[in-house]
Amino acid sequence: MKALVALAVLLAVMAISACFGSSNISLSDIFAYVSGVNKSSLKESTITILGEIRFPRIIMSALVGGSLASIGAIMQGIFKNPMADPSVLGISSGSALGATIAIVIGVGSTAGIVGLTGTYLGAIIGALVTWLLVWFLARANSGKDLNSTLLSGIAIGSIMSALITVLMTLNMKNMEQVYMWILGTFSNSTLSKTQIMLFVSIPLVLFIILLSPQIDVLKLGDEAAVTLGVNPKRLTGVILSLCSILLAFCVANSGIIGFVGLIIPHCVSFLKVYKMRQKVIMSILMGMIFLVVCDLIARTITAPSEMAIGAITSLIGAPYFLIMIWKEGLVGKMKR
């Protein structure tokens, strides 16, 4: 029921978001475009704007929002830590480093495989390399303790961030490009990127949803989980790998957008959704709504220039979050 309401809100928000931009389009035109009814009455330019620019961007922001929020919900469950979010494994930073390297060595806007830019591919390679590094280090620690994975991730993340700073300082001329990218933006979304993201994120997210009830079982302790047919080490490895790949594509498409993965799962707890599968599904929907709204604000509030979406997510998300904490006496509710 809550999910249906959220879905309705999501569709409404997407439609409204499609109205606004450099040229405003009426809701009825958007309905005509989406439903195909009376589509012939639409202007050529309207169809181009919606199909090539606005909808790819809106769908991209929804996909990234849903992915980040689901990763956050999963991370908090796996690490049994309310502070965990997609950035804790250092993957965002690793991804950003990959993109930075691509920009600095000058292949940033060179088209590579299927028209994807060097930045995009650099981000994905950076993220995956980082994840392998974290995974390898945590395994060297015999994987006894999840916290060692967490700490390795944080340490590697710091190294990656430091390397980005070094590269930026050495290459002042590219600094703005790198900087905008680190702050997060959907302004680079294209139809083909959105299509790739659709094909990547939907199966990954479905797989994560399928596995998510096992995270509840982990709460009973590793030995008890084994008796219920859940292998804690394998589950953690599989889920974190899936999340890492998903996160790699998020960061490649939009840069680093903080805060979504941290707060959306907590907001879902306020809706009294606690079972991991429901929580992940609700997090996805709320994350989608949140980022679609934030991106609408980011691209309209200072039009024709754009605000970095990272600033918007924090400026809207943080006060809302504080109000919830204040109202609900969050401390108890945040424990996982």
Next chain:
Amino acid sequence: MNITINNLTVKAGSSMILCDVSHEFENGKLHCVIGPNGSGKTTLVKEIVKSFSRKESIAFVPQETFGNFVLQVRDVIALGRYDSTRFLYGESQQDKDRIEDAAKRMAISHLLPRLYDSLSGGEKQAVMIARALAQDANWLIMDEPCAHLDVKSSQKALSNLQDIIAQDNSKSCIVVLHDINMALQYASSIVLMSEGKILAAGKPNEAITNESLSEAYDSHFERIEGYSGRAFFIPT
């Protein structure tokens, strides 16, 4: 099916946790494992749990899982049915019956809608025991299930285990306890451990004597007989 342990040795660094332990836990009995702190009780039951392959059904309540996590009590107990609801996560009528029956057995039906993290330590423990009961496994292995329970709840937990074994001879339990007299009252077989070894094992009144207890706990015990003829041991 009996559980057999042969020459089990477990080391942590240079210290011996379990030293060449062999024992056969017979099917259809309530086994209690007692012994002083650090005698290897928890390691023993964890090793038993690990040695089981998945097909032989076993439910385990560890010592410390009573951390705070937010989930409705009913859903916590339902985790015990996870195996059969794995893919679609839909509960069958049998699952529902098992969950309700387990809650009833532990007298926590009134807690079902509450959130797990809002419960007291003892209530949480009762929920964890109910979760294991809902699993309907052939072997129920519990590490200090009575640690946070009051006297009445402890009795309820142990007499439930007795009932389960009495009703179905394919069921068996291994329970780690600290209360010697409670072990005497409920166990059909006792394993007394000390310093990583099994000091005495067998029927309660054979395994538990002044001598074996004194050796295990390095303290003197007095045996007192109640009017009913039941024996109690108290440290002196």
